[in-house]
Amino acid sequence: MTTLKPGDAFPEDVIFQHIPWTPEGSDFSSCGIPTNYNASKEWADKKVVLFSVPGAFTPTCSVNHVPGYIQNLPKLREKGVDIVAVLAFNDAFVMSAWGKVNGVEDKILFLSDPDAKFSQSIGWADSASGRTGRYAIVIDHGKIGYAKIETKKGVVENSGAEAVLASL
DSSP states (O other), X not given: OOOOOTTOBOOSSOEEEEOOOOXXXXXXXXXXXXXXXXXXXXXXTSEEEEEEOSOTTOHIIIIIIHHHHHHTHHHHHHTTOOEEEEEESSOHHHHHHHHHHHTOTTSSEEEXXXXXXXXXXXXXXXXXXXXXXXXXXXXXXXXXXXXXXXXXXXXXXXXXXXXXXXXO
């Protein structure tokens, strides 16, 4: 268990679950099929903002965390960010539905960290609940440029879009 810090390499073999957005799958009655998303491979040559939340559809996550990234997506793109992804311990079906509710189509990836495996591997899972912690990581061509976790429950400061933008 190693906490990521600037200058570290993004770990190898990081695989999340994901239901890719498609126009034909945008209907709420359509679930799609979960696939593995090899983040280590997909992000090796890209600039990525990964932010993690304790749970989809929860008040702080839905009202204070995700909207900041949706609103700041153009600014993140201006800073050279290729991919913005949100991560939670929820299954891929719930994450897909949360993406649909937020109307982001394929502009933000809604990824599942089953059993908070990745978050536990970096020491940023909540040991009491087993959920992913609230954090943000910037990965720039395989290297960590920014990595901060929230230390107060229900607070979005270090992991919010504004903090990440300031670090870019």
